[in-house]
Structure formats: C-alpha cells, structure tokens
Amino acid sequence: MATSVTGPQFEPVHERALTPAVGPAHDVDGFVRQFMRELNYSQGVPLSRSTLNDQYLALARTVRHYLMQGWIRTGKRRRDAGDKVIGYLSAEYLLGRQLDNALLAADLHDIAREAMRACGLDFDVLRAQEIEPGLGNGGLGRLAACFVDSLATMDVSCIGYGIRYEYGIFKQTFAAGKQVEVPDSWLALGSPWEFPQPDRAVQIDFGGHTESYTDDDGRERTRWVPSWNVQAIPYHLLVPGYRNNVVNTLRLWSARATNAFDLQLFNQGDYAEAVRAQTFAENITKVLYPEDSTPQGRELRLQQQYFFVAASLKDFIRHTLPQDFDLHHLPERVTFQLNDTHPVIGIPELMRLLIDEYDFEWDEAWDVTRQCFDYTCHTLLPEALEVWPVELLGRLLPRHLEIIYQLNEDFLEQVRERFDGDEVRARRMSMVQENPVRAIRMAHLATVAANKVNGVAALHSQLLRDKVLPDFSEMWPDKFTNVTNGVTPRRFVRIANPGMSELVTEAIGEGWLTDLERLAELEPFAEDSSFRERFRAVKAGNKDRLRQLLHHRDDIELDQDHMLDVMVKRLHEYKRQSLKLLHVVSLYEQIVSGEIDADSLVPRTVVFGAKAAPGYVMAKETIALINAVARTIDADERVKGRLAIAFPANYNVTLAETLIPAADLSEQISLAGKEASGTGNMKFALNGALTIGTDDGANVEIRELVGDENFFLFGMTEPDVAALQAKGYVPGDVYASSPRLKRTIDFLAGGHATGGRTSTAAAVIDDLLSHDRFMALADFDAYVEAQGRVEAKYADTEAWTRSAILNVARSGFFSSDRSMRDYLDRIWNVSARS
Numbered sequence: 001m002a003t004s005v006t007g008p009q010f011e012p013v014h015e016r017a018l019t020p021a022v023g024p025a026h027d028v029d030g031f032v033r034q035f036m037r038e039l040n041y042s043q044g045v046p047l048s049r050s051t052l053n054d055q056y057l058a059l060a061r062t063v064r065h066y067l068m069q070g071w072i073r074t075g076k077r078r079r080d081a082g083d084k085v086i087g088y089l090s091a092e093y094l095l096g097r098q099l100d101n102a103l104l105a106a107d108l109h110d111i112a113r114e115a116m117r118a119c120g121l122d123f124d125v126l127r128a129q130e131i132e133p134g135l136g137n138g139g140l141g142r143l144a145a146c147f148v149d150s151l152a153t154m155d156v157s158c159i160g161y162g163i164r165y166e167y168g169i170f171k172q173t174f175a176a177g178k179q180v181e182v183p184d185s186w187l188a189l190g191s192p193w194e195f196p197q198p199d200r201a202v203q204i205d206f207g208g209h210t211e212s213y214t215d216d217d218g219r220e221r222t223r224w225v226p227s228w229n230v231q232a233i234p235y236h237l238l239v240p241g242y243r244n245n246v247v248n249t250l251r252l253w254s255a256r257a258t259n260a261f262d263l264q265l266f267n268q269g270d271y272a273e274a275v276r277a278q279t280f281a282e283n284i285t286k287v288l289y290p291e292d293s294t295p296q297g298r299e300l301r302l303q304q305q306y307f308f309v310a311a312s313l314k315d316f317i318r319h320t321l322p323q324d325f326d327l328h329h330l331p332e333r334v335t336f337q338l339n340d341t342h343p344v345i346g347i348p349e350l351m352r353l354l355i356d357e358y359d360f361e362w363d364e365a366w367d368v369t370r371q372c373f374d375y376t377c378h379t380l381l382p383e384a385l386e387v388w389p390v391e392l393l394g395r396l397l398p399r400h401l402e403i404i405y406q407l408n409e410d411f412l413e414q415v416r417e418r419f420d421g422d423e424v425r426a427r428r429m430s431m432v433q434e435n436p437v438r439a440i441r442m443a444h445l446a447t448v449a450a451n452k453v454n455g456v457a458a459l460h461s462q463l464l465r466d467k468v469l470p471d472f473s474e475m476w477p478d479k480f481t482n483v484t485n486g487v488t489p490r491r492f493v494r495i496a497n498p499g500m501s502e503l504v505t506e507a508i509g510e511g512w513l514t515d516l517e518r519l520a521e522l523e524p525f526a527e528d529s530s531f532r533e534r535f536r537a538v539k540a541g542n543k544d545r546l547r548q549l550l551h552h553r554d555d556i557e558l559d560q561d562h563m564l565d566v567m568v569k570r571l572h573e574y575k576r577q578s579l580k581l582l583h584v585v586s587l588y589e590q591i592v593s594g595e596i597d598a599d600s601l602v603p604r605t606v607v608f609g610a611k612a613a614p615g616y617v618m619a620k621e622t623i624a625l626i627n628a629v630a631r632t633i634d635a636d637e638r639v640k641g642r643l644a645i646a647f648p649a650n651y652n653v654t655l656a657e658t659l660i661p662a663a664d665l666s667e668q669i670s671l672a673g674k675e676a677s678g679t680g681n682m683k684f685a686l687n688g689a690l691t692i693g694t695d696d697g698a699n700v701e702i703r704e705l706v707g708d709e710n711f712f713l714f715g716m717t718e719p720d721v722a723a724l725q726a727k728g729y730v731p732g733d734v735y736a737s738s739p740r741l742k743r744t745i746d747f748l749a750g751g752h753a754t755g756g757r758t759s760t761a762a763a764v765i766d767d768l769l770s771h772d773r774f775m776a777l778a779d780f781d782a783y784v785e786a787q788g789r790v791e792a793k794y795a796d797t798e799a800w801t802r803s804a805i806l807n808v809a810r811s812g813f814f815s816s817d818r819s820m821r822d823y824l825d826r827i828w829n830v831s832a833r834s
C-alpha cells in the first residue's frame with residue numbers, strides 16, 4: 001500500500017535504539033530530563049505531588065533506560081554470532097536490590113545522586129524504597145544471582161531461566177520472640193525492573209495419559225494426551241555486566257490460566273466457579289517453597305519445576321534458535337546447567353520434545369540430550385536429594401515417567417554389563433527407588449544424563465564422589481569435577497563496602513573488581529601501620545552504618561566498640577546455631593557465677609540472622625530460644641556493655657550488604673561434612689572478617705588460602721565425624737564428661753538465661769542431650785577453646801587488623817568470576833570474551 005508521509009520520517013525503533021545518540025545523555029541534565037519524563041509520563045504525576053514510591057519507580061526506570069541500548073546490542077550481537085548459550089536453569093534467584101547494581105554497572109551512581117539533589121530529593125531515601133525480589137531461599141538462589149552477574153561481566157552468552165514467584169521468601173517477623181511469617185508481596189508497589197512479554201506465552205501441558213499409534217510412515221509411536229494446561233508468560237529482567245555495555249537476560253516465567261474466565265458461569269452468578277481455572281493455574285507460580293535444606297515433596301512443587309523447565313526449553317528452541325534449526329546440532333548451541341535437582345525433569349522433557357514433536361529416533365534423541373545437560377549438586381544431606389513418587393509423576397507427567405523408565409532400563413543394562421550382572425549394585429544405582437514408596441531419584445537421573453556433575457567446594461566434590469554417588473563415580477570417573485563457589489565482588493565488596501573499596505583502589509589501583517586475584521597486591525599493606533589504621537577506620541565506619549540501620553529498622557541499639565561476632569544463614573541444625581548460643585550462654589554463666597569478671601571479657605555483640613522453614617519445628621524453637629536469651633542478657637546489669645545478642649528479623653540480601661562489612665568474626669561452624677560449600681563464609685573473608693570455623697565446605701579452601709594463623713579452626717574433621725558415628729555417638733556422655741558443657745546446659749535448663757522460664761529451652765536441650773544429630777555437644781569444648789584464641793587475638797588490635805587485611809588480600813579466589821571461568825573450562829567448553 002502506498003502511503004505519503006507528511007510528518008518527520010522515523011527510522012524503525014530497533015534501529016534507532018542501536019544508535020548511541022538516542023540513549024539519555026550520560027550527565028546530570030540528561031538524567032534529570034529522563035527522570036522527569038518518567039515521573040510525568042509513566043507515573044503520571046508532577047514532582048510536587050509525587051510520593052516516594054512514584055519517585056523511586058521513576059528513578060529505577062530512568063536507570064533502566066541507560067541499560068536498554070546495551071541490552072538490545074548484546075542480544076543482536078549474540079544472535080548474529082550464533083553464540084553457544086549457557087541456559088542456566090534454576091528454580092531460585094535471590095537477586096537482592098537491583099537499583100544499586102544497575103547504577104554501578106552503568107557508572108551512574110554519582111550522576112544519579114547529583115540529579116536527585118537537583119530535583120530536591122534524597123537519593124538514599126529513594127534507594128531504601130526498593131523491596132528486594134526474594135526469589136530464593138538461601139545460598140543456592142544467591143549463587144545463581146552471583147553467577148549470572150559474572151557471566152554478564154565476562155560477556156558470556158547466558159540466559160537465566162527461572163520462576164517469577166508472586167510471593168518470594170516470606171518476610172520474617174518476631175512476636176514474643178517467635179518467628180511469624182508474613183507474605184512477601186514484592187510486586188505490590190510496582191516492579192520497574194521487569195518486562196512482561198505476554199505475546200511470547202507458551203502453553204504447558206499436564207496430566208492425562210499416553211497412547212500408542214502408528215504414524216504415516218508405519219512407525220510405532222507414542223502420543224501424550226494431556227488433560228489440562230496453563231500458559232507460561234515470560235518476564236525479562238536485565239542482567240547488566242560491569243561497565244562493559246553487556247546486558248544479559250533473566251527470563252522468569254509466570255503462570256496464567258489458558259481460559260481465565262468462564263463467562264457463562266459468571267453470567268449465571270457462579271462467580272467463584274467462573275474464575276476457578278484462573279486461580280488454579282496461577283497457584284503454580286504463586287509462592288516460593290520456603291524450605292531450605294530438605295525438599296518438600298508436594299505436587300505443586302513438581303508442577304513449578306516442570307512448568308518453568310518446559311517453558312524454557314520450548315522457548316529456547318522456538319525463539320532463541322534460528323527458525324528451521326536442525327536440532328541434531330542442539331549441543332553446539334546450548335548447554336543447560338541444572339542448578340540442583342529442581343530442573344532435572346528437563347531431561348525427559350527434552351527427550352519427549354525430540355521424539356514426540358520432532359520425530360527423532362530414541363537413540364538420536366538420547367545422543368543429543370546427554371550432551372545438553374550438566375548437573376550441579378548443592379548438598380550432602382541424603383534427605384535433601386529429591387525423589388518423586390511414581391504415583392505423582394505418572395499422574396502429572398505420564399509421558400515423562402515412561403521415558404524415565406526406558407532411560408533407566410537402558411542404563412541398568414549398561415551397569416549389569418559393566419559390573420558382571422551385579423544386581424545389588426544395579427538396585428543401588430537405579431533411577432527408581434522401591435522403598436518406602438516407588439519413586440524417581442532425580443539425582444541419579446541427572447547424573448546419568450549429565451555431561452559433567454560437580455560439587456560446590458573441593459571437600460564437597462570429594463564426598464559427593466566417595467559417599468553420595470560412589471557407584472557412579474566408579475563407572476564414570478571423568479564425569480565428576482569440582483567448581484568451588486564464588487560471590488560477586490561487585491555487590492558484596494564494591495556496593496556493600498564502599499569505604500574498603502576506596503581504600504583498596506588507593507592502594508593497588510583500579511581493575512581489581514573484575515580481576516579479584518589482584519587483591520593479593522594488598523599483602524604488603526598488612527605491614528603498614530598507617531594502612532592498618534585506615535582499614536580499622538573503615539571497619540568502624542561500617543559498624544556505625546550498621547548501628548544506625550539496626551536502630552531504625554529493628555529498634556536494636558548496638559553497643560559501640562564491641563567485637564561483632566556474626567552468624568547469618570538459614571537456620572538449620574547442621575549449621576549449629578545452637579552451638580553458637582551455647583557459647584554465649586557459657587560466657588554469661590561464667591560472669592553470673594563470678595568465675596570471670598565481666599570487665600575481663602572482650603566486649604562482644606553476637607549477631608544472629610536466620611529464617612527457619614515454617615514447618616521446621618526445631619529451627620523455630622531455636623529462634624525463640626535465641627531471642628529469649630537475648631532479652632535476658634539485655635536486661636541484666638551484670639553484663640551490660642560487655643555481652644549482648646542482636647537478632648534482627650528478616651535477614652535478607654539487603655541486610656547482608658550492611659551487616660557483613662561490619663563484622664569482625666564470621667561464624668562458620670557446621671558439622672564437618674554437612675555444609676556443601678557456604679558462600680557467606682567467602683563474603684565475610686572478603687570484607688575483612690576473620691573466620692572461626694570447622695573443616696567443612698569452602699572453609700577448607702578459605703583456611704588454606706588465608707593461612708592457619710589468620711583463621712580459627714576447631715572441631716572434628718569429616719573422618720572424625722564418620723568414626724564417631726560408626727562407634728555410636730552418645731551426647732549424654734559428652735555432657736557428663738565436660739564440666740564446662742554441663743554447667744552451661746544446666747544453667748540454660750534451669751531457666752537462668754531465659755528470664756526464669758525453664759520451658760523455653762526444653763525442646764532444644766532435650767534434643768541435644770538425646771539425639772544431637774549434628775554433634776554440637778561433641779564440638780563444644782573445642783569451640784570454646786577456639787573462642788579463647790579469638791579473644792586473645794582481638795585484644796591485640798594490630799595483630800587482628802593484620803590478619804583481617806590478609807583475609808581480604810588472599811580471598812580473591814572466591815570471586816564468582818573465577819567460578820564461572822572454571823565452569824567454562826571444565827564443564828561448558830566455552831570461552832569467555834573477557
């Protein structure tokens with residue numbers, strides 16, 4: 001159709017967006033103009049009538065504008081080059097606040113601050129408005145967020161696939177010291193960082209049955225006849241690299257009903273029934289399961305897993321690959337990293353797609369599938385390895401169950417052939433467990449299909465091979481590898497600790513943020529007394545910042561000049577918060593009994609931060625107990641100013657960013673052999689805290705790197721634990737034979753640390769004395785002894801500071817950039833551009 005254009009002629013929008021001049025100007029004026037435009041045209045308010053939330057949303061969208069060009073360019077460049085994509089499949093991304101990270105990536109911080117000042121607004125108040133997207137439980141989810149940050153910074157093509165939970169990890173509050181969970185409505189005030197793409201929805205099927213048929217070529221085939229389906233709507237989030245104009249994508253899926261609304265029912269007045277389908281469908285992505293260390297075998301969880309994985313695979317094939325791409329070459333274009341077992345249903349799903357929808361033969365499909373997946377295991381607790389009852393799997397995904405059975409049959413045939421028909425071994429290795437109910441072992445399925453299987457720290461990978469999957473490592477020794485976790489220095493050093501970052505840059509120059517091993521250049525400064533003084537001044541400033549935050553946020557008054565002894569992580573018995581608490585009670589008992597003079601103690605505040613899974617009774621008892629002891633100590637004049645517990649509610653990424661840089665002592669005291677890696681331990685070391693820890697997870701590597709003299713090691717090793725277990729562990733005997741422990745427990749049981757109430761500690765003490773599955777009592781004496789070493793060292797300010805600086809200098813290895821390089825070399829066979 002011929003049209004005559006009378007007005008100005010425009011280039012197509014996508015072309016224009018590629019022209020550098022089109023983005024907002026990188027200066028205060030440009031920022032202010034864009035901000036006002038956002039406020040007026042997107043929020044629809046003049047500055048004079050705008051609320052804080054309006055201003056925050058406009059600010060976020062303004063910053064977003066500066067990233068758009070990089071995002072469009074990155075996508076185009078990757079499509080043109082046909083880059084191999086890392087498809088990171090993770091049910092969780094614990095992102096933390098977005099604004100600071102985007103400002104840092106785009107180098108806009110100073111401009112934005114100045115621009116807000118020019119508008120008469122308080123930049124810091126606006127930054128504090130942001131509600132962090134808590135789309136993860138703990139370490140595993142935060143690791144995924146660190147990894148995508150590093151991949152963008154290293155310009156590696158990655159799409160992070162996940163779930164857009166409407167409610168993330170619950171908000172924790174305390175009522176009379178007990179944990180109360182409040183829904184986390186992170187979307188309620190608007191979500192300026194996401195781009196919904198409803199036109200890119202994909203349909204996800206569930207239920208029904210399978211049937212055999214003969215196709216036009218006379219081949220016997222199987223067809224899945226599902227009984228219901230939902231729509232998966234993708235939402236894009238930007239993942240900006242650090243100052244490289246690269247922006248990768250996080251693609252999070254949200255569920256929507258296929259037929260939202262039954263108009264006939266509505267017209268008949270049956271309103272509830274009319275929207276039933278919608279409610280049902282939308283439940284799938286309604287809420288994150290708040291379990292941390294043991295999976296909850298619930299139908300909805302399996303629905304979530306299949307939902308996001310199936311949507312991601314379909315979407316990748318349809319929208320990321322060129323049209324008519326020959327899927328025999330899929331492994332050249334993608335590698336799907338399975339973040340724990342949660343996305344493992346993707347393996348039979350890819351088989352199903354290839355066979356049922358793309359006409360592949362079984363062997364061809366398997367050949368492609370087993371080259372497309374790698375599997376990371378994040379645990380050592382056997383109860384944390386997911387199994388799905390076949391009854392449930394067969395009801396929800398009948399075709400997938402058939403495929404798994406067939407894969408298992410083929411696999412077991414291989415096992416029998418290789419190991420002389422060893423039937424006992426075949427049963428141990430089977431993907432199907434028979435007792436207590438017939439169920440699919442997702443870790444076995446993943447291990448069989450994956451190209452590579454990795455643990456998350458050296459010790460963990462060793463134990464994974466030797467204890468969790470020994471038969472598999474015997475069969476395929478080369479399949480197993482290790483990648484020690486890491487953390488992003490952009491968020492956890494630069495943003496969280498600006499004072500230290502500045503000091504580091506002054507000392508060793510720029511460039512360390514993307515080459516963290518360069519922190520080693522700080523080593524000589526540990527011997528420089530004026531540097532040490534400045535280092536201490538930074539720590540003191542960070543403590544002051546924390547003091548102010550806790551005052552406003554939690555009504556907690558931190559004592560000035562205390563040693564900050566910090567234990568922050570999910571609450572779990574294996575992590576042994578109870579051991580830390582026993583240490584505090586022991587100090588308190590010694591003062592109260594007059595054994596030691598309060599003034600002889602190094603003044604210390606023990607900070608806890610921990611959420612308990614809502615159904616985890618012992619974890620909740622422990623929280624209530626910590627709070628009760630905190631109250632009792634706080635009210636006792638005899639220890640005032642010398643000993644305190646602070647337990648701010650709702651520990652999350654945002655709080656971590658203020659808490660960790662203020663810490664002196666990092667508590668990493670899990671029972672050896674139980675913490676796969678830990679990543680909090682790395683964040684503390686990088687921010688100049690000294691670790692008191694067991695020989696567990698990545699603590700082992702931290703100690704090796706920072707040196708024994710800069711780390712407080714205590715407790716049983718993993719072989720000690722195994723030997724004690726084998727001998728038969730009797731916690732009552734430990735209690736009876738350790739006078740210090742006995743006095744501590746008797747004191748606590750007598751109600752002396754819980755305001756006179758003996759019931760508060762009963763459940764925890766009963767459990768410790770009768771089971772103590774994680775052997776807290778067995779390590780108590782060693783822990784107290786190590787705390788004695790901590791006190792002695794802390795009293796020597798210069799020695800402590802020297803060690804703190806050396807912790808920073810020697811922790812460059814723990815950058816997630818290094819983890820990503822290891823994945824690229826050992827697992828993905830892809831090279832980074834930078």
Ligand code: F58
Nearest residue numbers: 137139140292293378456676677678679
């Ligand atoms: C954690 N796992 C490990 N799981 O405990 C920790 O040692 C490690 O550093 C971290 O992964 C990263 O590798 C963890 O956070 C979960 O939260 C799962 C959530 C879903 C249910 C099962 C546990």
